[in-house]
Amino acid sequence: MVGAERFGTSAPAAAWQAFGRLQAVVFHALEQPDLAIHVLRALREDPYFDHVSAVIALRADSAAASELPAGFDDFLLYPYAAAELELRIRALQRRRAHDASNPVMAALGLTIDHAGRNVFLDGQRVQLTAREFALLSHFAKWQGRVLSREHLLARVWGSQYSGGRRTVDIHVRRLRAKFGARFPLETLRGSGYRLLPESVLQDAETLSKAS
Numbered sequence: 279m280v281g282a283e284r285f286g287t288s289a290p291a292a293a294w295q296a297f298g299r300l301q302a303v304v305f306h307a308l309e310q311p312d313l314a315i316h317v318l319r320a321l322r323e324d325p326y327f328d329h330v331s332a333v334i335a336l337r338a339d340s341a342a343a344s345e346l347p348a349g350f351d352d353f354l355l356y357p358y359a360a361a362e363l364e365l366r367i368r369a370l371q372r373r374r375a376h377d378a379s380n381p382v383m384a385a386l387g388l389t390i391d392h393a394g395r396n397v398f399l400d401g402q403r404v405q406l407t408a409r410e411f412a413l414l415s416h417f418a419k420w421q422g423r424v425l426s427r428e429h430l431l432a433r434v435w436g437s438q439y440s441g442g443r444r445t446v447d448i449h450v451r452r453l454r455a456k457f458g459a460r461f462p463l464e465t466l467r468g469s470g471y472r473l474l475p476e477s478v479l480q481d482a483e484t485l486s487k488a489s
Contacts, residue, residue: 302331302367308356309337311347318349319469323429331370333363349423388460390418404456409434413449417463422475424466446471 303321307314314334321327334347335356347353352366389398392415397404406414412434417425427443435445450471453461462474 300327300330302333302351302370303327304363305332305334305350306356307334307336307347311336315347315349319424319426322349322423323426323432325432328433329374331367331374333366333370388457390415392418399457399460406456410449410452410456413446414453414461417471417473421473424469424472426470429470 303318305314305318311334318332321332331351332349334350334353335358336353338355351370354363354366387400391397395411397406397411397414413430416430416434427446430446431439431441431443435441439445450463450465454463464472464474466472
C-alpha cells in the first residue's frame, strides 16, 4: 500500500508495480476532496488500478467528511490509527471477493447475469449485442464510479480501437432506449457517465412504492 502523494498522476504502472500488487491507495485529501477526486480519476485511466481500492482521509471539520466522495471505496477521519486503516482495507478486500463470487446485479427490475451473459428486465430477457452487453457489464462492475469516455473505450473497445469518443455515446443511447428509466445512468458533463449506486437506487425504489 502506498500513499497517492508518492507519485504524480502521470506515473507509469511500472513505477507502482515496483511495490508489488497494491491493495489500496490512500489519499490524504484533508480539506481538499475535490483535488483527490481529480487525481483518482486520472489513476483510474490506467488498467493497473482497476482492482485497487481507493481510501480518502479527511479532517473531521471538513464539509465533505459526512459523505463518501465520488469514486472512493471508503474514507477515514484524519488523523487515524494504522490499525483502523488496516481493518478498512481488509473489509474492502472481503467485499471485492464477495462481489467477484456473486456476479449478478439487480436494481429496479434490471438483472445482469454475467456468468450466463444474459440481461433481464422484470424477468424478460433483453436482446443485446456483444458490445452493448460488455458496456452494460462494465457499468455494473464500476457501479457508483464516474467513468470517462476514454476509460470506457480502453476497457470495452480495447486499446487498439481507432474510433472516436462518440462511439460510447451512441451505445449509451442504445442501452437507454432498451431499458429506459430502469437503466439509472447519469451523464456528468465534462466527466463521463456514472451508474447510480445501490443506495440511491434503493431510495428511489422506496419513494416509487410510497407514491
